[in-house]
Amino acid sequence: MIVRPATPADAEAIARVHVLTWQTSYRGLVPDDFLDALAIDRRTETWRNMLGDAKPGEPVWVGLDGGKIAGFVGVGPSRDEDADDDTGELYAIYVLAEHQDRGVGQALIGVAASWLAERYRSATLWVLEANERSRRFYELSGWRFDGSTKRDDRGSFVLKEVRHRIAFSRTRGE
Numbered sequence: 001m002i003v004r005p006a007t008p009a010d011a012e013a014i015a016r017v018h019v020l021t022w023q024t025s026y027r028g029l030v031p032d033d034f035l036d037a038l039a040i041d042r043r044t045e046t047w048r049n050m051l052g053d054a055k056p057g058e059p060v061w062v063g064l065d066g067g068k069i070a071g072f073v074g075v076g077p078s079r080d081e082d083a084d085d086d087t088g089e090l091y092a093i094y095v096l097a098e099h100q101d102r103g104v105g106q107a108l109i110g111v112a113a114s115w116l117a118e119r120y121r122s123a124t125l126w127v128l129e130a131n132e133r134s135r136r137f138y139e140l141s142g143w144r145f146d147g148s149t150k151r152d153d154r155g156s157f158v159l160k161e162v163r164h165r166i167a168f169s170r171t172r173g174e
Helices: 008-025 032-037 040-052 104-119 132-140
Strands: 002-005 060-065 068-077 087-095 122-128 144-153 158-167
Touching: 002 104, 008 032, 008 040, 008 060, 008 068, 008 087, 060 104, 068 104, 087 104, 104 122, 104 132, 122 132, 132 144, 132 158
Parallel strands: 087 122
Antiparallel strands: 002 060, 060 068, 068 087, 122 158, 144 158
């Protein structure tokens, strides 16, 4: 298992993970027509732009399993309105279905949590309320539901998300 910083050259592989993971993990939670319309080529352009204009405080890592990108994770400062400067956020973590339960997710969340702990006193993440598998994964990794919820209105449907939080044992800058 290898975890390394993502580069613009990884854009297509990350887009593939992103789209395929949405299509498998969110089937039954998100309308099929929305999932079926997701396109790797469009997502590749988005990722190419994001990685090409990468901000130092918002790193993305990829997890390789068998030499191929099997997942990714991205972090940075919290985007929540109620967050202070000592709160980071796990923006996204996705692992292809065929690589789940093989340590890829644990390796990625471990690198992300270590990076966040070096810079913040706590961190949050948002997950679909109905995504029980992911919520269990986060809870096994030390993240806890903090009582906050939000609705992501996608026009033709609404996603209900819940926030999980983790506290780190040291303060920022120590």
